[in-house]
Amino acid sequence: MAHPLFFLAVCLVLAPAAAAHDLQSNEEGYISLLLSNKGVDFAKDVLINKAVSTIIPLQLPDIEKSVKIPLIGKVHMILSNITIYSVNISSSYVETGNPGLVLVASGATASLSMKWAYSYSTWLIVISDSGDASVQVKGMEVGLTVAFKEQGGTLELSLLDCGCHVQDITIKLNGGASWLYQGIVDAFQGSIGSAVENAISKKIKEEIVKLDSLLQSLPKQIPIDHVAVLNATFVDSPVLSNSFIELHINGLFTATDDFAVPRNYDRGKKSSLFNNCPAKMIGISLHEDVFNTAGLVYLNAGCMHWIVDNSLNHSFLNTAAWKYVYPQLYLQYPNHDMSLNISATSSPAVKIAKNGINVTIYLDVTVNVLDGSKVIPVACISLEIYASCSPQILWNKIAGTLKLKSFTMSLKWSEIGNVHLDLLQPVIFALLETVFIPYVNLHLMRGFPLPLIRGFSLQNAEILYTESKIMTCSNLLYA
DSSP states (O other): OOOTTHHHHHTTOOSOOOOOOOOOTTOOOSEEEEEEHHHHHHHHHHHHHHHHHHHOSEEEOOEEEEEEETTTEEEEEEEEEEEEEEEEOOEEEEEESSSOEEEEEEEEEEEEEEEEEEEEEOSSOEEEEEEEEEEEEEEEEEEEEEEEEEETTEEEEEEEEEEEEOOEEEEEEESSOHHHHHHHHHHHHHHHHHHHHHHHHHHHHHHHHHHHHHHHHOOSEEEOSSSEEEEOOBOSOOEEOSSEEEEEEOOOEEETTOOOOOOOOOOOSOOSGGGGOTTSSEEEEEEHHHHHHHHHHHHHTTOSEEEEOGGGOOTTSBGGGGTTTSHHHHHHSTTOBEEEEEEESSOOEEEEETTEEEEEEEEEEEEEEEETTEEEEEEEEEEEEEEEEEEEEETTEEEEEEEEEEEEEEEEEESSSOOOHHHHHHHHHHHIIIIIHHHHHHHHTTOEEOSOOTTEEEEEEEEEEETTEEEEEEEEEEO
């Protein structure tokens, strides 16, 4: 289970991030995440509930005192097994900005259990007794201020201030004489309050140290599959304003074997899309080069190559269907089965505009004749395919589907005469519509993960566009 403070600490950014490269100060982030005030409040409530469940039960040190009781004399008292077993918080708030993130929980109550014992001596005997007691702490306020700094692709967390104040304490003894109650109240009320304040402050400091260590040890890549990973190293310190928290990660795809993806990308101007997300909890912006580097990685890995053969039972995979399109082919190989080798010649070009996403795909289609056990290449057609992409959020992944808009083609080479490209167009259209586009969509609908903490999911997502960027504005659900 994730650390209870982890969610707020990285503001729903991510659990993992990318390849372990030394980051340069001018490296840019291609995925941005913004947590609105609504999202910060949601994160705060989750944080408080998780933090309380983690620190409870909290053991306090024993307290010993010798007090003078009227008519009795000097009495030695000890409180032991002092345990905070429940905490309830009535109100809380978060402030973001300089110098950091401030979290305050007020109007809190706490319930404690403890053991008591006393002893005193007379001139004849030693008298002692013991029992248990319950304590109610009221009007407790807890506050902390933390700061975040990007260092080497990870976030460093530092505690700037921390404190706990107890306003009122009620003690209920089980057993014991009436004088004992007043004695314990007089002697220990302040000490119990101080012990609670010190214990909670100490626990918060310990948890912040653990959290900082956790942040430093996070892996720096999000695995996509056996081919690619998403570089999710932080490239800037978080931006904390009075209305949002914003973070930037590298966000580009790289190969699992650290294939060096070119860095000459232009992020463009800062998107104003975040202004459209106040009603939602979180906004995630992705630059078009996130998708362009994905295509480059898969192209270099040899994944953009497909063979279409007769196992798919398509009528155009027989030379008879090409009788008028490619006459010499039919004359030389009448009624022969065929196969098509489809290969991307360069990575797909993704362009995001205000009206949607456009994708240009560059393919070579090699036409093969199957002559017995031989596969004979006879021609190659170059295609330039223009498609639109409709993205969608599936759980915590971004997926999408392509829709064919148009295509152009040219004959790259032919071993057997000429090809009538105008007559070939319906055949290529059928190939694209019934084979290529559905195949690509099958893979696109698998999606790739967005950088979110485990346990949180997007809800009621909306997708917006601007020049070169796509953004999803969503609410959050925690399970």
